[in-house]
Amino acid sequence: MTGTKSGTRETDFLLGIPVPVKPESIDRELSSMWKAASGDAPMDSSSSPVTRVCLANLIWIGSTESCERARRVLSAVAQRCPSRIIILEVDGDDPNDDLIEAFVNAQCFITGAERQQVCSEFIHFRLGAGAVAHLSGIVAPLLLPDLETVLWYFSPHPAWQSGVEQIMPLLDRYVTEVSTSHDPAEALEHVIDAHLRAFTLGWFRLNSLRDRIAKVFDDGETAALLPQINSLEFIHDGAPANPNVLTRCALLAGWMASRLGWRALAGASDGSFLFQGNASIVNVRVSGEGRSRAGLIESVRIGFTRGESITLNLGGVGSSTHATALPGGRGLIMPSLGAFSELEEAEALGAAITTRGASALFRESARLAVPMLRHFHTTKAKG
């Protein structure tokens, strides 16, 4: 954990510098830190008042190697969704290592006309691999009542599974990232079948893209074309076999299939996947340009039975939409207005915490995405 010590524990706490505390008295230590922060401690007289806000309990579990990235994302999430954030950093693989160390800090940002400091709490555990077996006892006492509890678990590890299962009953929502699995399709099936509200983060990254595609068909004239869709092509800028972007393309296509009543058929030998659409077979393909490691969906081309198509550019600000002529000779639409690119990880996680009622839509879409993803993963991996 980084950060230079500045002075008292209370000051470090407010400055976001993790302060070591006894694991058995975390809440008591936090209470005293907040009390000091609210005015009793020797604070700078120009400090603005501190407000602790908490909308959710947000738990992350992962390895030391991924901890820094997780903290960055969680810090960004805290700004849009102030929470009690519990970080469970598992250090090493030794099952005999029962280490439990705890640190706390506040994550504050300035907001509002009165320049108020709004703070989230970070409780960071560094655990030996053996301590993972006691996760429930570590986490349960720290969950704030009457708030949703969300677990973000982007790199599942087999050795931690029993510990994670202990805390499942405590969760309201579970967010993973299936594309990091060796078998994303299988991982997606597990997410669909989970008893609680489980999601893959990629689903929320697609929030604005789903909205963008839906927007084209809000217009009654274009909505009439929906039954005539016979092809979908997703073009992304990642490597052709990039599992992240393949998963998201499959989820987008699965979403469209679920809303439009398509039935999954089979993968085709050219790498595309076929659905039975309303009026014809729908051919879904994914093309990677190989320009970036991360992989973002750049555009989607929607083809119709009469030969026309609509291409939506989905990346970046002011991107435009093109269309070929429609029956009757009139061109369709128009510049797109506004930015509709994929959400950043922190935005997506924030959406995962705050979005209500997304579970059914996700499940229906993901069920149709699974066979597609399995096919894409297999054929792209073969190259």
Added chain:
Amino acid sequence: MSTPTSNPLREGAAARKIVEPCTVVVLGATGDLARRKLMPALYNLAREGYLPARFAIVGFARRPFTDEAYREDVASSLNEFSRVRPGSPDEAAPFISHVHYQQGNLDVTEDYEALRLRLEQLEKERGIPANRLLYFAIAPEFFSPALRCISESRVLVRRDARPDAGPFGRIIVEKPFGTDFDSAVALNREVLAHFDESQVYRIDHYLGKETVQNILAFRCANSIFEPLWSSRYVESVQITVAEEVGMPGRRAQYFDKAGMLRDVVQNHALQLLCLTAMEPPASLDAESLRDEKVRLLRAIPQLSAEHVGRMTVRSHYTNGSIGGKAVPGYRDEELVPKDSITETYVAWKMEVHNWRWAGVPFFIRAGKRLPKRATEIAIMFKEPPHQIYTDASMDRLTNCLVMRIQPDEGISLSFGAKVPGLATELRPVKMDFRYGSSFGTSVPEAYERLLLDALVGDSSLFTRADEIELAWKLVTAILDGWDAQKATSIPTYPAGTWGPQEANALMEGLHHGWRRL
């Protein structure tokens, strides 16, 4: 109005307001309101994907702009006033390309006929059905001529609210909607002679504020407060609309004819009163909401001339200081007549004659050059029926629920708690919810919400003809009472203070006074 379910891709997702292809015409397109509020609001709606692909904006005003020149003007207003400013010309360009300009006089029918032809041409080019929304961003003296010309030129025609009535045609009008009861009735009659009530959207921009909408959500989405929301537990309600500013620029020319009662109380303050005191509606549809507001206004008795003197206080500010700087008195402001008795502060004690509120005084105060800008609704609860904490050394505690409309938007509840220690001492503490802290997202401007609602045909945030007339009836009784006093001077208060001493008399008999914000 399009609904999300007509697009299957919207099913299962959070409901979203869908705007049908349409044209927005801004009358008075080169004025302040258009530049500062309307164009930025439309831009932000476009940015967030609310405007349809097929739409156009047409500015209509006297100045001789071309489309290009007007687009430059709009681009500069976005850079200056938009909630989210375009990062570059390219970012605003897709929106700007939908903007057009038609020069014309607001009171010449031929100019509106030219406007109609232009609209028809644009609609044909862009494939937009003849759905039109006309925003009256014009001075009140142009309302009547504009209504007449619009109707005569058939830019808009009367249509009722039936779904099969054809393309929609709506007008949005800003306050002031009349200057008293008679003029409001006359204006309503004139508007309704040309258009159906369902086509008329009377804006009170307070209703578009997130926090004002939260009043109803707070009351009706939570069961715990409703049992307390009556004369059984509430001692009094104070509604405050406080402004720090005086008379910037030419504002005094309009304000001195209007005064605080017309400018703020008749509309904003009474809307806050309605939302606070009305019965919960059966649903959130426009008519249910507005029916309850009207029902509430009918339960407020008009003041007789005699009661006006006892139940209201009017005043204007003298020189003082705000924020450490000396400021002149109202009569010393530029363009204010030296003998003006226009009120810059009004306090009004009213009763609501219904089962829920009988015996509960409601206080409204609104003023300029008060110590700070603040709008809030404070529900002051009664003391316990039997007080066991009777130590004379302790101050009385008041349970007070405050809904802060602006700034520092939020809700707080004050209650008494025991001070830790061996003594039995109570102190007031506050539970606080603040919008800015709890929701990290940027809040849309009121005009964005209101424009979107008008575009989708949702009139719940707009005032109805009978609502406006009832509000004017109550206010006109006060204006008549003041006129009858034939005063040549009114009480004063130093700028930077919370109003005149005379206002304290309204609080006689209550164990608390005006809240110090």
